[in-house]
Amino acid sequence: MDKVKLLLVCGSPRPKARSATYAGLMAAMEGAQSIDGVEVELVELFGRKIAPCIHCNKCLRDDSDRCTVFHDDMDELYDKFFQADGIIIGCPVYDMNVTAQLAQFYSRFRSSWKLSVDNTSFFQYKVGAGIVVGGTRNGGQEAVLRSIHNLFSTHGINICSCGGGIYGGAMLWNPGDGSTTMDDPIGIDNCRTLGRKVAQVAKALKAGHEMV
Numbered sequence: 512m513d514k515v516k517l518l519l520v521c522g523s524p525r526p527k528a529r530s531a532t533y534a535g536l537m538a539a540m541e542g543a544q545s546i547d548g549v550e551v552e553l554v555e556l557f558g559r560k561i562a563p564c565i566h567c568n569k570c571l572r573d574d575s576d577r578c579t580v581f582h583d584d585m586d587e588l589y590d591k592f593f594q595a596d597g598i599i600i601g602c603p604v605y606d607m608n609v610t611a612q613l614a615q616f617y618s619r620f621r622s623s624w625k626l627s628v629d630n631t632s633f634f635q636y637k638v639g640a641g642i643v644v645g646g647t648r649n650g651g652q653e654a655v656l657r658s659i660h661n662l663f664s665t666h667g668i669n670i671c672s673c674g675g676g677i678y679g680g681a682m683l684w685n686p687g688d689g690s691t692t693m694d695d696p697i698g699i700d701n702c703r704t705l706g707r708k709v710a711q712v713a714k715a716l717k718a719g720h721e722m723v
């Protein structure tokens with residue numbers, strides 16, 4: 512079997528040195544890399560130029576699986592997303608919602624459902640999970656996790672829950688104004704556990720896909 516590819520996306524607008532979300536994703540990467548045959552790539556939305564969808568429908572008229580109007584940093588992210596066997600999206604909570612950067616990223620997948628229309632199994636053997644960080648203990652982490660799951664649902668990507676006290680995904684608490692280093696060892700450990708599970712599920716689905 513070819514290597515299992517995991518894509519990790521960090522939706523923070525801050526660079527990795529200052530992002531608690533990035534720290535959570537790094538722990539997930541560590542967990543995922545403990546599984547043989549898995550390669551992981553972590554990309555940041557920080558610093559990337561991603562225009563929001565303007566609903567012009569050109570992608571649909573062009574019968575394209577991606578936006579054909581804006582050529583920006585989404586160009587390479589589409590291929591990474593489509594080629595991944597597993598995807599973990601990490602995002603800070605902003606006003607009990609996702610960041611503008613992640614919302615713009617989501618919006619650019621408008622015509623990607625076309626891939627599963629042309630080939631019903633395109634997304635069906637992929638798995639997705641979420642990691643969320645809020646500055647308040649109960650600041651909207653579950654709402655943001657739900658939003659991440661919704662992106663996966665629109666494509667028919669299987670959502671990976673985690674059970675064992677982690678439930679729908681890793682939800683972290685970074686108290687204060689976000690200018691200090693996050694101290695949430697349980698949350699970080701949950702990210703590691705989630706990363707390992709996503710890798711195991713992605714590997715099992717990829718093997719299963721080859722048998723069908």
Ligand SMILES: Cc1cc2nc3c(=O)[nH]c(=O)nc-3n(C[C@H](O)[C@H](O)[C@H](O)COP(=O)(O)O)c2cc1C
Nearest residue numbers: 523530531532603604605606607645646647650689
């Ligand atoms: C504009 C803005 C809105 C925020 N809204 C919330 C919120 O609704 N709930 C919450 O728990 N934290 C909120 N926070 C705090 C961030 O979620 C927290 O600092 C987080 O660690 C930032 O992620 P990062 O370190 O990966 O950039 C907000 C921060 C900003 C800048």
